Amino acid sequence: MTVLRVILGDQLSTRLEIVRTADRAKDVILMAEVGDEATYVKHHVKKIAFVFAAMRHYAQALTQAGYTVRYVKLDDPDNSHSLTGEIERAVRHLGVSEVQVTEAGEWRLKEAFEDLQTRLNIPLTILPDTRFLCSHDEFAAWAYGKKELRMEFFYRHMRARYNLLMDAHGKPCGGQWNFDKDNRQPPVKGLTAPKRLSFKKDAITREVLDLVRARFPDNIGRLEPFHFAVTRTQALKELDHFITHCLPSFGTYQDAMVTDEPYLYHSLLAAYINVGFVYPLEVCQKAEAAYRAGAAPLSAVEGFIRQILGWREYVRGIYWRHMPDYADMNVLEAHEGLPWFYWDADTKMHCVKQAVTHTLDHAYSHHIQRLMITGNFALLAGIEPRQVHEWYLAVYADAYEWVELPNTLGMALHADGGIMASKPYAAGGNYISKMSNFCQSCHYDVKDATGERACPFNSLYWDFMNRHRDRFKGHHRLNYAYATWDRMGEAKQAAYRARADAVRHLMRQGEL
Ligand SMILES: Cc1cc2nc3c(=O)[nH]c(=O)nc-3n(C[C@H](O)[C@H](O)[C@H](O)COP(=O)(O)OP(=O)(O)OC[C@H]3O[C@@H](n4cnc5c(N)ncnc54)[C@H](O)[C@@H]3O)c2cc1C
Ligand code: SF4
Structure with a gap:
């Protein structure tokens, strides 16, 4: 009675039941580098390299510990390039009596496993992911x-x-x-x-880096230096x-x-x-x-x-x-396209340039850069949540949908209408100026809101608050902002709105 035990690239833990209860003499552990997972968004090259290198080292450790591991590499000519395809192929080759998987961290894989359950003619058991502290x-x-x-x-x-x-x-x-x-x-x-x-x-990591270099030449990011554990x-x-x-x-x-x-x-x-x-x-x-x-x-x-x-x-x-409705939420009706500078850091906004450059170099930027620079800009400029979500999912080495989507759609973009946070994390240039040294090196002037060199965050902030007044006006922590806006008077308000329009125009032209 051989059990096929499937381990996904983000389940590299010997404490999971799938490994703990394995019979080393009889069971087979399946791990597969498949095209579907590597390409469903255009991942940063460092992210792909990190996950494959981590998987290969983990598989090696399992083999050394006496487990039988069927490891399918990305360039294996028989690779079907889908996880369910690889499970079906292994079932056919090995004649196993049962398949076990640990629940996946993404909705699309949950559906894929449930669908496979109905197609296989042997049992497929989905085990809980006990690494989490709250079931x-x-x-x-x-x-x-x-x-x-x-x-x-x-x-x-x-x-x-x-x-x-x-x-x-x-x-x-x-x-x-x-x-x-x-x-x-x-x-x-x-x-x-x-x-x-x-x-x-x-040698394992170097082989993975060569593979990624050859197979993903058009993906974003710098592959080396590669420092990951x-x-x-x-x-x-x-x-x-x-x-x-x-x-x-x-x-x-x-x-x-x-x-x-x-x-x-x-x-x-x-x-x-x-x-x-x-x-x-x-x-x-x-x-x-x-x-x-x-x-x-x-x-x-x-x-x-x-x-x-x-x-x-x-x-x-x-x-x-x-889920699954969460992924489509867009309560602020944001429909702008994601500006190109999210992919190449080519912008005069020093704060955004820094956050995106860190991202391209390291497949990392820290929480406040994700939330208050790239996230805040996308919120204020009204970028469509799905495009922003796909960007965050692609560019960070730690990005998996279960954690990335609520952070992006809920926390950064308020696209879920307040399920995650009662008010949007919206801020003008003042916040960035207070919490960083970015503004000192910027083309734009953080103290200005309406001139040609005015910080884009300032006018976008007020324009955003004004556009969504009906939704946010009752929130006690935003009363002060609306009182400030009202005191400005019509001429100043019109100037802020005009500058916000100009900023969006520059953004669309790739000149911001
Ligand atoms: C728009 C946006 C997208 C994000 N996408 C991801 C993502 O794809 N994957 C991811 O793991 N985190 C994500 N985060 C949360 C957080 O930014 C990262 O966990 C953190 O920056 C990772 O760096 P660190 O390990 O140095 O974290 P530290 O700042 O050192 O924090 C310690 C740990 O706390 C946890 N953590 C901190 N904040 C959060 C949070 N908001 N949600 C969940 N865990 C948190 C992480 O495990 C992190 O390692 C996102 C945040 C935002 C605003
Ligand atoms: S001036 Fe504005 S755009 Fe420039 S770094 Fe400061 S906050 Fe960012």
Whole structure:
């Protein structure tokens, strides 16, 4: 009774049931690099290389541990280039009695597996993905009866559930749940970041880089230098490096942005957590241990744990609760095309140029660049959510739809009408100027809103607020903005709107 056990490229974890319960003598593990997955959006070359290199190293480790692995490479001449095609091919060749898969992280694969279940003439069992800290049932139970699903309350629930940063009386350490007021400082002058690890490329990684170079010549991004960890051991080194050198300042500079500093004090762990190399709980527990040992302040550790225990689990809950309709939501009726500078960084807006350049170079940019630079611009300019979503899904090494879509469509674009956030994360140039040193090197003037050199974010911000007044006017945190707009008077308002039109025109012409 041989069981075919399928492991996807983002399921590289030996703690999953699919591996834990495998019979090493009889069962076969199937892993496949398929064209469908590599091309359903035009992924960044570094993302493809990272996933394939991680898969090949993981397969090698399984083989060394005594498992039988059927590994189908991208350039295998018999490769059907679809996951279900490879499962069917393996079933035919191996004569297995059952197929097992771990639930996929994307809706389209969930459907593909369910469809395959009806076509195979042997059982196909879909196992839960136990790497997450909140199961689908637990999220549904938490959400039950609530009018609004706010992350902050979900996060408190999860803190108590996992006893993270809780004191002996069941209260949050330090007497409060959230230390944001101590975090999120602007960068100090001359702020630089700690040196980051770079992992040496072995023969497997070099072979993958050659493959990607040959097979994806037109995809975006720089393939080399390639620094990624490609094994759990290496990813754990990245985690330790972060805890020692970056975590203490994580909170303070969480929202700061600095020219030519893509990483600052961020962990760089999302790509590794998402493929399965490191576990969310072990990351949170290591961070907590640093606090308890006096090696990192509570504000930094709380802010960091909130991202993983709170945001990461929460967005997954939102994704599965609202798919498949979620992907088509566009409540702000945004229909502009994605400007070309998202692909080549060719813009005079220094902040956007920096965020896109970091993205092209590293398949990474940190959260505030994603949210408040590229996301904020797309929101204000009214770019169609599906195009923005496909861009984010393509360009980041950590991007999988379950986590990327709610962040893009819900958090950055407010296209879900407030399922994720009660108000849009919209901001003019002032915010960017306060939280970065970008404006000092920009062609545009952040203090101006209407002239030819006026910062595009300023007029776009006011135009956006004005266009969506009916939707947002009742929100208590936006009252001040609308009062300011009303005080401007008609002539100034008209000038802002005219400049916003001019900015959109320049954007469409590729001259912004
Ligand atoms: C428009 C947009 C798109 C995004 N797309 C993705 C994506 O495709 N994949 C992805 O993993 N994250 C995504 N994020 C969330 C976040 O920006 C990244 O997780 C983070 O920048 C990754 O860098 P890091 O590992 O250095 O994170 P850190 O800043 O060090 O944060 C620590 C960890 O917290 C988790 N985390 C932090 N914020 C979030 C969040 N909002 N949602 C989920 N997890 C979070 C990640 O696991 C991250 O590794 C997106 C955010 C925005 C605004
Ligand atoms: S002036 Fe405006 S466009 Fe230029 S960096 Fe500042 S916020 Fe960005």
